[in-house]
Amino acid sequence: MCIEMNVGRAQDQGNEFVKKGKKHYNDAIDCYTRAINQKTKDASINSILYGNRAQVNLLLGNYRRAVDDADEAVKLNPSNVKAFYRGAKAALSLGLWPKVAELCSEGLNVEPANKELQSMKKQVEEKQVAEAESKRRALEIKSKAEALVSALEKRKLRLGQSKYRQHTGLRRPSLDRSGILHWPVLFLYGEFMTSDLIEDFPETDMLKPHLETISSPLRNSL
Numbered sequence: 001m002c003i004e005m006n007v008g009r010a011q012d013q014g015n016e017f018v019k020k021g022k023k024h025y026n027d028a029i030d031c032y033t034r035a036i037n038q039k040t041k042d043a044s045i046n047s048i049l050y051g052n053r054a055q056v057n058l059l060l061g062n063y064r065r066a067v068d069d070a071d072e073a074v075k076l077n078p079s080n081v082k083a084f085y086r087g088a089k090a091a092l093s094l095g096l097w098p099k100v101a102e103l104c105s106e107g108l109n110v111e112p113a114n115k116e117l118q119s120m121k122k123q124v125e126e127k128q129v130a131e132a133e134s135k136r137r138a139l140e141i142k143s144k145a146e147a148l149v150s151a152l153e154k155r156k157l158r159l160g161q162s163k164y165r166q167h168t169g170l171r172r173p174s175l176d177r178s179g180i181l182h183w184p185v186l187f188l189y190g191e192f193m194t195s196d197l198i199e200d201f202p203e204t205d206m207l208k209p210h211l212e213t214i215s216s217p218l219r220n221s222l
Contacts, residue, residue, distance in 0.1 A: 007038045007045065010031045010032070010038075011035050011049060013031045014027075015028075018052075025059060025060050028052075029053055032050075032052050035049050036050065043076045043077060048073075048077075050069045050072040050076065050083070051069070051070065051073040051083040053069045054067075054070040054090070055086050058086055061093075063093045063094045064094065066089075067087050067090045067091050067094070067096070069083075069087075070083045070090065071087060079110050081107050084103050084104070084107030087099075088120055089120065092123075092124065097124050100120065100124040101125065101128070104117045104118075104120050108121065144174075144175070148174065148175045151175050159173070164186055167195050171199060176202075180204055182200050182203070184198065184201070185197070185198040185210070186198075198210050
């Protein structure tokens with residue numbers, strides 16, 4: 001428990017509690033909070049206090065509080081690089097990619113050679129690119145699925161249960177950019193215990209050319 005009311009002593013006592021380990025982190029937060037509540041007119045000291053409390057909240061996994069404290073710290077002192085880093089690290093744990101990028105960029109404006117901020121910024125930029133690509137693919141898949149359903153409904157067609165999966169695999173009908181349906185077509189020859197699969201049969205094609213293609217290897221073998 002923090003017993004010092006003087007700003008400097010409360011800050012020092014908070015630092016001592018941090019050094020003692022996790023069991024004393026809440027005491028450290030109490031000390032920094034007491035110091036902050038003294039409302040000293042020195043903005044740089046207040047910035048350090050908020051930055052220190054942000055660090056302890058980060059260590060405790062209180063990521064939202066850590067971000068808020070880091071924001072206060074950099075408002076009071078825009079040169080507090082440690083606060084930028086601590087806030088960015090907490091935001092990273094919350095998955096707040098834009099916030100991480102913002103704090104890293106602002107911190108690097110103060111200290112361009114800071115390796116930790118550089119590394120974190122690169123990491124979050126890669127995550128943002130991957131996330132954007134994942135969303136793009138999901139939207140594309142959704143759009144294609146909706147277009148296929150619409151095309152089937154217009155033709156008054158309904159897909160039944162998948163049969164003969166051992167022959168067709170996971171192939172399903174698809175819709176091309178021209179709005180033409182393409183089907184996997186399976187031919188079963190019960191008397192010979194064989195089958196043929198046309199993987200891509202456009203609805204605009206005639207059956208005869210495909211049958212000729214299928215039967216030509218058989219004729220050549222005779």
